[in-house]
Amino acid sequence: MASNDIETPYKAIDLINQLGIVLRTAQIHSINNVAVTSAIDKFVSLINDLVRSEHNVSLELRGEYFYLNENRIRYALEYLLNFDYLTREFKKTELGTVIVKSRIDAADIKALVAAFVSSSFLESPFDSIQEKMSGIPHIELKRLERVADDDPTDVRKMIKKTYFKAVSYTRGVLKQVSSGEKINLKKAKRIITSLVNHILDQEQILLGVTAIKDYDEYTYHHSTNVSILSVALGQRLGLSRKMLIDLGIVALFHDIGKMDIPGEILNKPAALTDDEWKVMKNHPEWGVKSILKIRNLDELTINAIIVAFEHHMKFNLTGYPMLENPAEMDLFSRIVSITDQYDAMTSVRVYKKSPMSPEKAISIMREDAGTGIDPLIFKFFVNMVGAYPIGTLVMLDTKEIGIVSENNQLLLQRPRVVLITDNSGNQIKGRLVDLTEKNDRDEFMRTITKTMDPRQYNINLAEYFL
Numbered sequence: 149m150a151s152n153d154i155e156t157p158y159k160a161i162d163l164i165n166q167l168g169i170v171l172r173t174a175q176i177h178s179i180n181n182v183a184v185t186s187a188i189d190k191f192v193s194l195i196n197d198l199v200r201s202e203h204n205v206s207l208e209l210r211g212e213y214f215y216l217n218e219n220r221i222r223y224a225l226e227y228l229l230n231f232d233y234l235t236r237e238f239k240k241t242e243l244g245t246v247i248v249k250s251r252i253d254a255a256d257i258k259a260l261v262a263a264f265v266s267s268s269f270l271e272s273p274f275d276s277i278q279e280k281m282s283g284i285p286h287i288e289l290k291r292l293e294r295v296a297d298d299d300p301t302d303v304r305k306m307i308k309k310t311y312f313k314a315v316s317y318t319r320g321v322l323k324q325v326s327s328g329e330k331i332n333l334k335k336a337k338r339i340i341t342s343l344v345n346h347i348l349d350q351e352q353i354l355l356g357v358t359a360i361k362d363y364d365e366y367t368y369h370h371s372t373n374v375s376i377l378s379v380a381l382g383q384r385l386g387l388s389r390k391m392l393i394d395l396g397i398v399a400l401f402h403d404i405g406k407m408d409i410p411g412e413i414l415n416k417p418a419a420l421t422d423d424e425w426k427v428m429k430n431h432p433e434w435g436v437k438s439i440l441k442i443r444n445l446d447e448l449t450i451n452a453i454i455v456a457f458e459h460h461m462k463f464n465l466t467g468y469p470m471l472e473n474p475a476e477m478d479l480f481s482r483i484v485s486i487t488d489q490y491d492a493m494t495s496v497r498v499y500k501k502s503p504m505s506p507e508k509a510i511s512i513m514r515e516d517a518g519t520g521i522d523p524l525i526f527k528f529f530v531n532m533v534g535a536y537p538i539g540t541l542v543m544l545d546t547k548e549i550g551i552v553s554e555n556n557q558l559l560l561q562r563p564r565v566v567l568i569t570d571n572s573g574n575q576i577k578g579r580l581v582d583l584t585e586k587n588d589r590d591e592f593m594r595t596i597t598k599t600m601d602p603r604q605y606n607i608n609l610a611e612y613f614l
């Protein structure tokens with residue numbers, strides 16, 4: 149069988165990668181742009197090469213994998229972004245299989261790309277693509293077969309459940325600790341493991357739920373959010389699954405020392421006095437004591453102690469606690485200190501009734517990168533939350549207002565947005581739009597013109613995300 153040819157797997161990976169490049173460039177530029185036409189030429193030569201050796205070339209998306217003539221294509225790390233992109237585009241347009249039956253030329257692929265780009269935002273995209281391709285019989289298209297658990301609303305529901313389970317566990321466990329009870333980390337492990345699983349395949353939805361901040365239950369939501377953001381960031385840094393689970397657990401306990409701070413200081417609706425700040429700054433050391441009380445010394449406990457102690461020390465060690473001979477901050481602490489600052493800044497607090505916009509928080513943190521914040525980890529963090537982090541309120545050039553709900557890793561300026569008003573300012577019920585969508589003149593339908601202050605609008609983010 150020709151498919152066993154040793155070169156075919158590599159050719160298959162190149163083919164997928166090149167198709168990704170073709171569609172991406174076509175989405176940004178017009179179809180006759182030289183970037184698009186040269187990408188198409190390269191794709192045509194790759195596919196004709198395969199047609200010569202294999203006769204029929206069938207490229208199919210099944211579940212999360214592409215198959216070339218029934219052989220599953222290895223997920224190439226170096227091409228991860230293009231693979232992910234293509235999978236998503238296929239799903240969006242319900243395109244399942246492309247079969248090329250004989251040699252093709254650039255005009256055939258140009259027609260396919262044009263059909264693809266112009267149909268991707270229609271009601272039934274696949275039907276439209278197929279209709280536009282009906283004049284080209286040597287390229288056959290098949291509809292994507294639905295995989296059973298692919299319903300996005302179900303995934304959202306499941307993630308919402310996991311999130312609130314984590315918050316309620318955190319509430320229970322932090323209360324237990326403050327009353328000096330021993331705690332059971334098995335449950336923490338279970339909960340964090342399911343968060344880790346969700347982050348590995350639905351990062352964006354999970355990042356979305358961290359935009360939920362609760363005024364009355366700040367500490368529990370904050371601890372849960374810091375745990376989720378840390379795991380997501382750790383994943384991008386390439387940590388192993390086991391490390392991610394450990395990181396998620398220790399992040400959950402980073403502020404455990406706050407349980408010992410008197411409520412009138414912790415929840416004071418005004419600025420703290422110098423003396424009150426002194427008390428507040430004890431929480432890293434108190435955290436260490438709490439953790440020592442509740443656990444035997446194993447590796448996880450030691451990591452939890454380190455993070456509780458170091459998370460306010462700052463990258464350049466100018467924070468607190470101030471040590472005489474400080475050593476460099478631990479990796480977990482450097483991660484948690486970034487996600488901790490970000491979540492705290494973007495939260496509503498008793499002394500700060502209006503949260504800072506995610507975008508503002510990032511720009512303030514950026515000034516600290518290299519001094520108070522590890523610049524490399526911060527770079528990964530910015531990339532993860534995007535140019536317009538999830539939860540940012542944005543004005544579009546259409547005068548519609550929306551909330552960023554999902555990032556586009558390839559086009560950071562063009563996330564997905566939930567519209568909350570129409571172009572005359574009337575409230576509408578959360579319609580999701582994709583800012584890469586183009587009209588038939590090949591122009592983007594919507595572009596962000598500015599970010600807005602959420603204080604002016606009474607928005608319950610949970611309502612839009614869940």
Ligand SMILES: [Fe+2]
Nearest residue numbers: 402403459460
């Ligand atoms: Fe803290």
Ligand SMILES: [Fe+2]
Nearest residue numbers: 370402403488
């Ligand atoms: Fe914190």
